[in-house]
Structures are given as C-alpha cells and as structure tokens.
Amino acid sequence: MNSAENDYIRYLEPGFAPFDPLELAKRTEEIVCAGDRRKYTKFSCPRMYGGIATGxxxxxxxxxxxxxxxxxxxxxxxYGTFRSAAEAFNELRRMARKRRVDQVRISGAEPTIGKSHLLAVLQKVEASPFRVFVLETNGILLGADADYARDIARFTKVHARVAIKAGTPEAFTDKTGARPEFFELPFRAIENLLRAGVSCHAAAMSADPRFMTEDERDRLLERLNSIHPDLARNLEEEIVSPYHNARERLQHAGIEVDWQQ
Ligand code: SF4
Known part of the structure; x- marks a missing residue:
C-alpha cells in the first residue's frame, strides 16, 4: 500500500467519519485482487451448514x-496469499474430499469483491459435482449493480445468504460505519437476486437485543415483507458471538456489551 494507506479505514472508533462502502470496496479490491487472483488466509471445512468447504x-x-x-x-x-480461481477451487475440492462434503463457500470477507475471481470460481463449481455454493454477502455490491446479480444467476448451484446489518439507516451507520444512504443496498441486493432467479434468504443479528432493538427488528421485518413475505418468515435470526476479534472491535468503537446477558 502507498501513501493512501493513512486514509484507508480500518475499524470504527468513537466519532468516526461515515464512509462510502462502494468506494471502500474499490480500494479494497485494489489490495486483495490482481486479475482473477484474490487473497486468501486459509482453507478449511467447518461444521456450519452440516459441513462446508470454505475459503x-x-x-x-x-x-x-x-x-x-x-x-x-x-x-x-x-495478510493472505494470492490464489487464482483454479487454485482456490482446487483447495476447496481438497477440503471437501477430506471431509466428504458437497457444499462450498467463500467466507471471512466479502466474496463479491473481485467479481472476475468470484465468477471464475463459480464456473468451476458449476462444472463440478459440488451440490451448492453458499454466497454469504453483505449485499452492498449486488445491491448497487443488478448486472452482477444477473451474472451470478448464470450459475445454478448458488444460494445467496444476504446479511442485513440493521433495520434503520441510522443503526446501519452506527454498526457498519457506512453512510446511511447506503442502508437500502442489501435490500436491493435481495430484489436483484430474486429478479434474476437466484435462490436466497436474509440473515440478521435480530435475535440479539444487545445489537437490535425490538422496534428496529420490526422495521427490518416490514422491509423484508415488502419484498416478499417469505423473506420475513424465513429470516435467519442470529446472536452476536463474543469472539475475540469482535470484542476488540467493539472496544475500539467504545461500545460496552454485557456478554453475561
Ligand atoms: S461482519 Fe461486516 S465487516 Fe465483517 S465481514 Fe461481514 S460484512 Fe464485512
């Protein structure tokens, strides 16, 4: 990274200046992608979804x-090592064979950053015996670009899980650091994916009253309901886990959480 390093936003601190997430996606892509290669920190096969090979x-x-x-x-x-789509796919296949699973995903980051890499991996998954590719996304890029959702719709094995971070624009900024006018993008991502014919569902930290009030949850459900009632009905409701990195980031942001609650 060059002198621009100083203004690359890292983590939130009290009084942070809200940012444009599309701009941050571009800046991040310049760091983590090179042609069809993308940086990965590791490949493994965690137990989620009943076992899934993960990059x-x-x-x-x-x-x-x-x-x-x-x-x-x-x-x-x-962090990380650049991997071509073929190398990433081979690692995913190696993990899947070792654990005898037929599902794959890219996690630990936003997989839609680096479109050519993601589409090249999806092409390889499509031609393989894998049953499903779970696309876990925050919906920012897919909400801003309906063509991207249409590109993904060319692949039949994708199921998208769109993580909705908040139920109001203000809460979206508080939790993610992104400016409130970008709050709608994850909802638009769902609309774009459904219109393109991609299977998808929404997930949110809405089962955790420390991170989402009842009123905010109601507004989230209303918004999902306005797209399709099944989205609200099938919302995957999570709680925030007290992982070390999450605790440190919350501390940096000046947010105190009672983990005993
Ligand atoms: S939790 Fe938020 S910051 Fe972390 S990878 Fe997901 S979208 Fe990005």
Whole structure:
C-alpha cells in the first residue's frame, strides 16, 4: 500500500467519519485482487451448514463493530496469499474430499469483491459435482449493480445468504460505519437476486437485543415483507458471538456489551 494507506479505514472508533462502502470496496479490491487472483488466509471445512468447504478470503467493504473476522479485514495488505480461481477451487475440492462434503463457500470477507475471481470460481463449481455454493454477502455490491446479480444467476448451484446489518439507516451507520444512504443496498441486493432467479434468504443479528432493538427488528421485518413475505418468515435470526476479534472491535468503537446477558 502507498501513501493512501493513512486514509484507508480500518475499524470504527468513537466519532468516526461515515464512509462510502462502494468506494471502500474499490480500494479494497485494489489490495486483495490482481486479475482473477484474490487473497486468501486459509482453507478449511467447518461444521456450519452440516459441513462446508470454505475459503477464507481477505477484505470487506463494511466495518461492522461486531465482526468476528480476523484482522485481515482491517489490514488486508498484511495478510493472505494470492490464489487464482483454479487454485482456490482446487483447495476447496481438497477440503471437501477430506471431509466428504458437497457444499462450498467463500467466507471471512466479502466474496463479491473481485467479481472476475468470484465468477471464475463459480464456473468451476458449476462444472463440478459440488451440490451448492453458499454466497454469504453483505449485499452492498449486488445491491448497487443488478448486472452482477444477473451474472451470478448464470450459475445454478448458488444460494445467496444476504446479511442485513440493521433495520434503520441510522443503526446501519452506527454498526457498519457506512453512510446511511447506503442502508437500502442489501435490500436491493435481495430484489436483484430474486429478479434474476437466484435462490436466497436474509440473515440478521435480530435475535440479539444487545445489537437490535425490538422496534428496529420490526422495521427490518416490514422491509423484508415488502419484498416478499417469505423473506420475513424465513429470516435467519442470529446472536452476536463474543469472539475475540469482535470484542476488540467493539472496544475500539467504545461500545460496552454485557456478554453475561
Ligand atoms: S461482519 Fe461481514 S460484512 Fe461486516 S465487516 Fe465483517 S465481514 Fe464485512
């Protein structure tokens, strides 16, 4: 990274200046992508979804205070190794064979950063015996670009899980650091994906009253309901886990959380 390093936003601190997440996505892509190659920190096969081969990529366009991801999110220039789509796919296949699973995903970051890399991996998954690719996304880039959702719709094995961070624009800024006018993008991502014919569902930290009030949850459900009632009905409601990295980021942001609650 060059002199621009100083103004690359890392994590939130009290009084932070809200940012444009599309701009941050561009800046991050310049660091973590080179042609069809993208940086990864590791490949493994965690038990989630009943076992899923996972590539942990570097770099995100949000700065969630409760983010569990390691510090490659904040300092992507310092972490990871560039992998071509073929290399990433081979690693995913190796993990999947070892654990005898038929599902894959890219996690640990925002997988839609680096479009050519993601589409090249999806092409390989499409031609493989894998049953499903779970696209875990924050919806920022897919909400801003309907063509991207249409590109993903060319692949039949994708199921998208769109993480909605907040139920109001103000809460979106407080939690992610992004400016409130970008609050709608994850909802638009769902609209774009559904219109393009991609299977998807929404997830939120809405089961955790420490991170989402009842009123905010109601507004979130209303918004999802306005797109399709099944989205609200099938919302994956999570709680924030007290992972070390999440605790440190919350501390940096000056947010105290009672983990005993
Ligand atoms: S929680 Fe997800 S969307 Fe938020 S900063 Fe971490 S990786 Fe990005």
């Amino acid at each position: 942990y990529a570097c770099g995100c366009c949000l700065r969630c205070t409760f983010c569990w991801v390691n510090w490659s999110r904040d300092f992507p220039e310092k």
